[in-house]
Amino acid sequence: MAIVALTTDLFVFHVYYLRHNNLSDASLPVLAETLKEKIMDEKQAQFKSMTEATAEDWAIIGKHHGEFCLGLAKRLVEHLKMLDGDFGLSHSLQSASRAHRAGKDEEYVVCALLHDIGDTLGPFNHADMAATILQPFVSEKNHWIIKHHGIFQGYYFFHYLGLDRNARDVLIDHPYYQDCAEFCEEYDQNCFDSEYDSEPLSFFEPMVDRVFEKSKKSLYTKSENHV
Numbered sequence: 721m722a723i724v725a726l727t728t729d730l731f732v733f734h735v736y737y738l739r740h741n742n743l744s745d746a747s748l749p750v751l752a753e754t755l756k757e758k759i760m761d762e763k764q765a766q767f768k769s770m771t772e773a774t775a776e777d778w779a780i781i782g783k784h785h786g787e788f789c790l791g792l793a794k795r796l797v798e799h800l801k802m803l804d805g806d807f808g809l810s811h812s813l814q815s816a817s818r819a820h821r822a823g824k825d826e827e828y829v830v831c832a833l834l835h836d837i838g839d840t841l842g843p844f845n846h847a848d849m850a851a852t853i854l855q856p857f858v859s860e861k862n863h864w865i866i867k868h869h870g871i872f873q874g875y876y877f878f879h880y881l882g883l884d885r886n887a888r889d890v891l892i893d894h895p896y897y898q899d900c901a902e903f904c905e906e907y908d909q910n911c912f913d914s915e916y917d918s919e920p921l922s923f924f925e926p927m928v929d930r931v932f933e934k935s936k937k938s939l940y941t942k943s944e945n946h947v
């Protein structure tokens with residue numbers, strides 16, 4: 721089997737390396753751990769349908785999925801770059817910069833940075849897309865703000881399209897109504913100023929890393945796996 725052949729080759733190479741460099745065999749336990757890790761890295765789940773999957777299959781998938789999730793922040797930053805042009809990326813940077821300079825916390829600033837990330841794939845419901853991405857990592861309030869910012873933003877232009885600019889008022893009794901109104905007033909409708917001195921994307925990248933480091937809630941977490 722290819723995996724066995726590969727790991728055998730690695731073992732032979734490492735033993736050769738130890739001997740060649742006059743290292744003691746005491747290094748072998750470390751080598752064994754490295755090999756075990758390597759085997760898990762190379763292994764793939766074997767099932768053709770989920771009904772025949774085993775715990776080992778899911779251990780392999782879980783390991784790879786964990787590593788994949790660690791790259792989420794980087795993928796989001798890369799995707800955000802796709803908004804470049806027609807004010808997209810500069811609008812996002814301006815929104816995040818204004819929020820940061822107003823003293824909003826890191827989570828809020830990252831929400832501001834990503835609030836329009838759904839524009840590329842969800843032009844008809846972009847607010848839902850951003851909210852869905854953010855939901856496992858942010859507070860209920862911040863999630864609500866981003867999820868509903870589309871209809872609140874409509875206050876500033878719906879009437880030019882023959883729509884009701886007060887459409888947001890169907891939510892007027894919600895406890896986060898004013899928070900979302902504030903977001904649009906202070907950090908969205910006013911963020912199309914090409915003269916504004918925004919921070920660069922690199923300034924916000926460490927913040928995105930920290931906010932997306934660990935999910936607060938998820939269907940795949942034990943305490944949350946209910947509907």
Ligand SMILES: [Fe+2]
Binds near residue numbers: 811835836908
């Ligand atoms: Fe926006």
